[in-house]
Amino acid sequence: MPELKLFVAPNTCARVPTIALEEIGVPFETELVRTAAKQQNTPEYLKLNPKGKVPMLLIDNEPLTENVAILSWLNAAFPDAKLMPKTSGPLEAFRQTADLSFFSATVHPIVTRVAMPLKFIEDKALSFEIVRPVAVDAMNKVMDMIDARLSDGPWWYGDEWSAVDGYLYWVWGRITGVGYPGNTYANIQRHFELSNKRSAVQRAMEREARNVEILKAEGLYVAPR
Ligand SMILES: N[C@@H](CCC(=O)N[C@@H](CS)C(=O)NCC(=O)O)C(=O)O
Structure with a gap:
């Protein structure tokens, strides 16, 4: 059994592999990255992940980054957990990669524009008056498609x-958490x-809530808004 340590930060896309690891049921540790203190840009972190992002999975101390790669590795390493449906050939397998890559x-880039418009334009008023509404329009197109797909069954x-459902769960929680109007998507x-x-x-989510408490106690929690 490999030793697994996942580097995470609350509300981020690190929620997706956290859910996957909990679904597998394998022992794993999470390491909180204090993004408000720019811990992801420290030399120690950048040595492991030069992209300065979460999630990062350490597998027996070897780093693996990018959600698509982490989820695909977990699926290959723990096939009994059925993180992805069994495939009958390469085309079906690459279609699954396409689904993960789509998210x-x-x-994800549209989520960032909806949830953190200030990342794209320094003027606070403009970021909420221009960046977010444009991103919401783009998100509506994506959500129209996803909602239609889900009419065939409860899951992707x-x-x-x-x-893929863990990915959608994070996306939906993140955007509705900052007021994305989701009520038309039953x-x-x-x-x-x-x-x-x-x-x-x-x-x-309990793991994440414990990290939120740690950040609050340290004055480093930035609530979604
Ligand atoms: N393509 C990457 C995206 C990773 C990413 O953008 N992570 C964000 C959180 S959702 C992050 O680490 N942000 C910190 C920063 O940009 O400083 C993946 O899917 O793993």
């Missing part, structure tokens, strides 16, 4: 939960409610 490369692949809302009932999701 990582298409949806139908009846079986997968790591299938996604149902997906979120069903996800909240999963014990692995609850354990992942």
